[in-house]
Amino acid sequence: MFADIPTLRWRKSANSCLLNDVSHIVGVRAAQKEQSRRALLDAGLRLLEHQNLSGLGVREVTRAAGLSPAGFYRHFRDLDELGVVLVTESLQSLHLMIRKILAEQGDAEELIDGAIAVIARHVREHRAHIRFLTRERHGGVRRVREAIAAELATFTAETAAALGTQPQSAGWSAEDLRMLAGLYVEHLVATAAAFLEAPDAPPAAARAAERRIAALARDQLRLISLGRRHWPTAPRT
Amino acid sequence: MFADIPTLRWRKSANSCLLNDVSHIVGVRAAQKEQSRRALLDAGLRLLEHQNLSGLGVREVTRAAGLSPAGFYRHFRDLDELGVVLVTESLQSLHLMIRKILAEQGDAEELIDGAIAVIARHVREHRAHIRFLTRERHGGVRRVREAIAAELATFTAETAAALGTQPQSAGWSAEDLRMLAGLYVEHLVATAAAFLEAPDAPPAAARAAERRIAALARDQLRLISLGRRHWPTAPRT
DNA sequence: GATGTCGGCGAACACTTGTTAGCTCAAGCT
DNA sequence: AGCTTGAGCTAACAAGTGTTCGCCGACATC
Incomplete structure (x- = not known):
């Protein structure tokens, strides 16, 4: 037949x-x-x-x-395959968050406060995703690790492109923009991870911890912005 | 009897x-x-x-x-206990590394190059330790996670103290010093993790990757130093 | 309405796992 | 010399594991 x-x-x-x-x-x-x-x-x-x-x-x-x-x-050949799907889903939600941050407008202070608020909110609403990403970023499953690293690299590239359009980036080389973007992305991930650990405490203390983390991250971003402002660019035109 | x-x-x-x-x-x-x-x-x-x-x-x-x-x-009650011992040993070796970095002398550029060289070397010689720490820093075992976080916090405090003795830190509040130290420690860990991933390649490519990571980290540290130099300190004396 | 497709199930396979009890026998003490 | 200690072993336990097989029955198609 x-x-x-x-x-x-x-x-x-x-x-x-x-x-x-x-x-x-x-x-x-x-x-x-x-x-x-x-x-x-x-x-x-x-x-x-x-x-x-x-x-x-x-x-x-x-x-x-x-x-x-x-x-x-x-549905899945094995657990790694399920892991990879979870990675793509988690990264997708993170990607949306980053786009949201990059799309914002305003002066440096406003941008910083906005970014931190977005991160804090994202961690609150997608706790499981962020937990999973931070946990498996250096975890034991190679394919998952590589998927996360690759996606973070594209986030960095995207951030670099967005930074490039800002007036204060005049004269910056593409390489330096990537360098700065890398610093921002790394700091973003670290801040998200910090927010994640906060609520292992009674709600009141958790709120306080969250505010402390936000204040710290804000100062660190300010300092980076300062460094950015004084970065020696290539010979001016 | x-x-x-x-x-x-x-x-x-x-x-x-x-x-x-x-x-x-x-x-x-x-x-x-x-x-x-x-x-x-x-x-x-x-x-x-x-x-x-x-x-x-x-x-x-x-x-x-x-x-x-x-x-x-x-020898051990269970595997977590073995894990905790591994954590303390790994952190101890990392602690020595950090002390080595903090003890160095010279101008900003020399300090940066020296620090990166020390990190690269430490990763090469204590690969398993660093791998373990980055892997379990956000891993699934609570006690281990907390042990790593606590020790990183003391590293930050130690770094802040060391920064405080430098002349360019005149006028800095203790809080701001901790903020800056946190940035350095976070960057240190990220750089070590980056070095770790490098040699998943033929030796020649690995060398190149290592140099690229070092150059990137150097620029990022330079930028942070620049931000530090222009950080608005409390009302001058 | 007959026929084929396929998601879900129970059962079974052959392992591996953590943990304990009881033994041996070298090392140390008196 | 005897006696105690304790590190390490074997053997066994119950419980859990990944994976495959053949079957059922609701869906889809002709």
């Missing part, structure tokens, strides 16, 4: 290597599958609040997601 | 809760025990190059160290 179209079947199975090429399925079926997939991803992210990706287990995730262990393999 | 000194025996066993109070044992016996202990610690550190602390196993460590699984418990 199928003897005459084996190549077609092979192509299909090759397609399903992506394991979630849902485009050719329509309606209820696809929605149900997506729901299970989301349940797995959400359960994974939740478990990763107190664990490491390399210590996560298939059974653990499926248990938390309300699936049977075997069900996992209908 | 011992019925009249039970408290003494209890005190001894309470003492051995520290599990490595070797002081009351002398000679060969203690040396042998210490050798096994070191084997366990070294094996653990080696395994942690490609793994996370939360994913490490007792059997795995003892296998790598050449002991039986049960032997592990003669």
